[in-house]
Amino acid sequence: MAVELGTKERIDFLKKFDPEIAELLECEAEKQKRTIGLIASENVASPLSTCLEGSIFTNKNTEGYPGKRYVGGTENEDKVELLAIERLKKLFGCDHANVQSGNATIANSAVFMGLLKPGDTVLSMALNDGGHLSHGAKFHFSGKFYNIVQYGVSQENEQIDMDEVRNLARKYHPKMIVCGGSAYPRLIDYVEFRKIADEIGAYLWVDAAHIIGLIAGKVIPSPVPYADVVTFSTQKTLRGPRGCGVILCKEEWKDKIDRGVFPGMQGGPKADMIAARAVLFKECMTPQYMEYQKQVLKNSQALAEGCMEEGLKLVTNGTDNHLSLVKVTDLVASGREAELLLESVGIVTNKNVIPFDMLNSNLTSGIRIGSPLMTTRGAKEEEMKRIGHLIGITLKSKGDPGKLEWVKKEVGEIVEKYPMFSDEWNLGGE
């Protein structure tokens, strides 16, 4: 099971050999069980998939690609990798997939490496408006070696301003346009992005790291028919283990993308990681998985409603996906203070910059909240709305220890009800 610590014998041995790590492992299991996890980029990994992470596949060097390895004896790993790729093609209807990147930031770097030359112009969404650091932030590889132009959201409705995107594209003629981010609660207009990219002959790359689970579950539109390249991580809404970046692309870009990953960005991939993802992708095609993703969306909307009923303001006034951004500076000094206050009652969130933020990224004016993890634990709409209320009550109760103590007790009652991975989603049995 995902949250069990291992077989009893192994844990007993670990306790004897390395009591420090054994204790931290137990503390972490306790903490995960006893808190309401709302970090939008976190989930509880599929137990079936987790079984394969760290399995004996890890012993094998598999540098290269199936049929073109630089070492012998890879026949089983070749089959595993080809299965993972076939399943992705079926799941998303894409031409080609690469599953070797060690995380999505590496996969994104490989897209730059494979499709562009240093100095090429790229149009992407600003980090402060919800984009990701690997789309050209100054401190990332992409921002150091490429000419980055950025678009943001409109002051009026806090959503992507397609006129601004079109104007910037016409003015700067980027080789690539990027959309998709880490803190954007609304749907993205892929049709319009495609039109703009076609008008100037640019690649369209969609980074779907956050929303890929909702796409796999078919509860929000897929970018695959429109994009040249789609990248994602497997640990967020997709509900797999952390540490794998996937790239889907059109047939034409297959070789460039594969060479971008290996040898462009890394050496031999982890065969155990790929086996774990192959199982995950099979899980993504089950009816239970579709139900889970429907519930993630319903729960996200219920959580947002709960917050708004308490008078909290959300960026864009709501959400179309698994996450919301809550503006907190009417009630507390910063997102950082909100994060700490909520953590003190057992609700785990993260501070997050919001569009047109007046505070820096260490303080911020918002928090980001999401539904994937509590949905995996089995929470439904009513409970999520209640959690939204508790967030509001907490932020209003700064300096009222009695009230905060009361919220903490409520949180305790909620987490008591749920296992880490609800039986209704569990395909792995006991």
Ligand SMILES: *Cc1c(COP(=O)(O)O)cnc(C)c1O
């Ligand atoms: C989380 C995220 C990534 C990075 O994923 P890692 O697997 O942690 O490297 C990339 N892009 C976006 C939009 C993300 O939200």
